[in-house]
Amino acid sequence: xxxxxxxxxxxxLVIACAKEKPMYTLFVGTYTDGDSxxxxxxxFDSNSGELSNQxxxxxITNPSYLAISEDKANLYAVQETADFDSLxxxxxxxxxxxxxxxxxxxxxxxxxxxxxxxLSGDGYLxxxxxxxxxxxxxxxxxxxxxxxxxxxxxxxxxxxxxxxxAHMAQFNxxxxxxxxxGLDAIKRYTLKAGKFVPAExxxxxFEDGAGPRHFxxxxxxxxxxxxxxxxxxxxxxxxxxxxxxxxxxxxxxxDKTYQGNNACADLHLSPDGKFLYGSNRxxxxxxxFAVDGESGQLELVxxxxxxxxxxxxxxxxxxGEFLLVANKKTSNISIFKRDRENGTLNFLSExxxxxxxxxxx
Numbered sequence: 353x354x355x356x357x358x359x360x361x362x363x364x365l366v367i368a369c370a371k372e373k374p375m376y377t378l379f380v381g382t383y384t385d386g387d388s389x390x391x392x393x394x395x396f397d398s399n400s401g402e403l404s405n406q407x408x409x410x411x412i413t414n415p416s417y418l419a420i421s422e423d424k425a426n427l428y429a430v431q432e433t434a435d436f437d438s439l440x441x442x443x444x445x446x447x448x449x450x451x452x453x454x455x456x457x458x459x460x461x462x463x464x465x466x467x468x469x470x471l472s473g474d475g476y477l478x479x480x481x482x483x484x485x486x487x488x489x490x491x492x493x494x495x496x497x498x499x500x501x502x503x504x505x506x507x508x509x510x511x512x513x514x515x516x517x518a519h520m521a522q523f524n525x526x527x528x529x530x531x532x533x534g535l536d537a538i539k540r541y542t543l544k545a546g547k548f549v550p551a552e553x554x555x556x557x558f559e560d561g562a563g564p565r566h567f568x569x570x571x572x573x574x575x576x577x578x579x580x581x582x583x584x585x586x587x588x589x590x591x592x593x594x595x596x597x598x599x600x601x602x603x604x605x606x607d608k609t610y611q612g613n614n615a616c617a618d619l620h621l622s623p624d625g626k627f628l629y630g631s632n633r634x635x636x637x638x639x640x641f642a643v644d645g646e647s648g649q650l651e652l653v654x655x656x657x658x659x660x661x662x663x664x665x666x667x668x669x670x671x672g673e674f675l676l677v678a679n680k681k682t683s684n685i686s687i688f689k690r691d692r693e694n695g696t697l698n699f700l701s702e703x704x705x706x707x708x709x710x711x712x713x
Contacts, residue, residue: 373398376670377451381415381429381710383680388706391415391429393451396713401674401687403703410453412444417665418712419469419477420448426496427453430466430479440464440484443477445497456497461488462504468520468566478521478528485516487530489548503547511535519565519581525573526595527551533563533581538597553596558587566618570625575648579605579619579630586619586630586641588650603650605630605639618665623672627653627695631663631677638666638677638688640695656697659686664709674700678708685711 376396382388390412395405413436415429427446436442437460447454463484470478477490477498486506491499507516507530517534527542536558540551558564563582570577576589576597588601605616614634621628621643628641628650636658641650660679668675668690675697677686683706688697 373671376713378403378676379409379418379420379427379451379710379712380678380685380705380708381418381665381712382705383414383416383432383707383709384412385414386683386707391418391427391453392705394703395451396669396674398669398671398673401669401689401700403685403687406705407451409451410446410455415444416709417466417468418710419471420712421471421496422473424448426456428469428471428477430461430469431458432465432467432482434464434483436460440481441466443469443479443488443490443498445492447496456495459490459498459500459502462486462502463488463518468522470520470522472523472528476523478523478530480518480521480530482517482519482533485518485532485534487518487521489521489528505530505541505548507532507535507539520567522567524569529567531564531567531578533565536560536562536564538564538567538578552594556589556597556599558599559583559602562587565616568619568621568628570621570628570643570648577619577621577628577650579616581616584614584616584632586616586628586650588648590648600647601649603641603652605632606635607637607655610635617663620666620668622668622690622692622695624692629666629668629675631658631666633662633664636661636663636679638663638675638697640697642695653695656688656699659699659702660684665711667711667713670713676711678711680707680709683707 378394380392391410394403414432416432431442444458445456463481465483467482468480489503515534538556541548542551562580565581567578578587589597619630637655640653661681666677
């Protein structure tokens with residue numbers, strides 16, 4: 353009898369331990385014109401959705417966008433300024449061990465107000481310079497630090513009427529794609545002889561005044577979802593047999609009854625690709641769409657208030673069960689539990705934090 357009870361207790365403990373989920377480190381990028389000093393870390397409990405153990409990881413000016421290497425060995429941060437040097441803003445490389453950042457080096461991006469940084473996974477780093485209207489491509493050294501002599505591609509000469517504002521430079525299997533909010537276009541590049549050059553589909557045009565800002569890929573790159581900051585829409589594009597992206601759908605992000613100003617910011621697909629989320633700054637909501645498994649088309653599920661003001665960047669935790677929102681103007685991070693079946697969000701809590709604008713696990 354005692355042996356049976358002991359066996360039962362062991363089985364219960366095994367099941368309990370198996371259900372226990374890991375703790376993760378959340379990195380928070382900020383604007384430092386207020387109470388923030390740079391990049392911060394939190395411990396995130398993926399069992400409860402709670403944030404704890406806030407630490408200042410690095411003192412740095414305006415680290416408004418962060419990127420972490422696939423092997424978790426390095427973290428990169430833009431310095432969104434116009435005076436890092438005489439040419440504009442900067443980008444900084446850190447060695448990363450657990451939640452500790454060790455400075456490696458910083459370099460100028462040769463354009464003002466860099467606002468996005470990404471990694472190719474095979475030795476390149478790209479930075480989009482918003483006010484500069486150009487973007488920079490750095491080679492990385494073996495230790496992940498930034499190499500000298502970046503390639504600079506300028507979008508300013510491309511249009512004599514519109515003002516160039518590069519907003520996101522993201523690598524993919526085909527090369528590199530760059531949103532330009534001011535030119536209402538996405539520019540595509542491919543790597544040839546060690547340099548990035550215009551791809552066959554060199555430019556994807558959007559409606560005048562749309563302001564394409566961020567994008568994400570679905571269905572292994574077949575689908576492209578673009579959130580447009582200025583006209584508050586999401587564009588759905590599909591890759592055709594020639595490798596070109598063609599727009600197939602445009603959906604509004606705002607409720608029809610909302611009459612105020614709005615500027616869309618960020619978008620993310622759920623890990624299973626079944627739901628797409630986008631942030632509305634102004635309406636202050638996360639809009640939720642269901643993604644059709646065959647066509648990739650979007651169908652509105654609903655909107656969830658962010659419990660804050662001006663939701664910039666947001667992220668899903670590594671388990672896909674929680675969604676965290678950085679609310680810049682109210683200086684708080686809102687945490688939601690995500691329903692995997694219907695995509696909806698349930699507000700759990702908020703953590704006060706000065707000027708959060710980027711969240712990366």
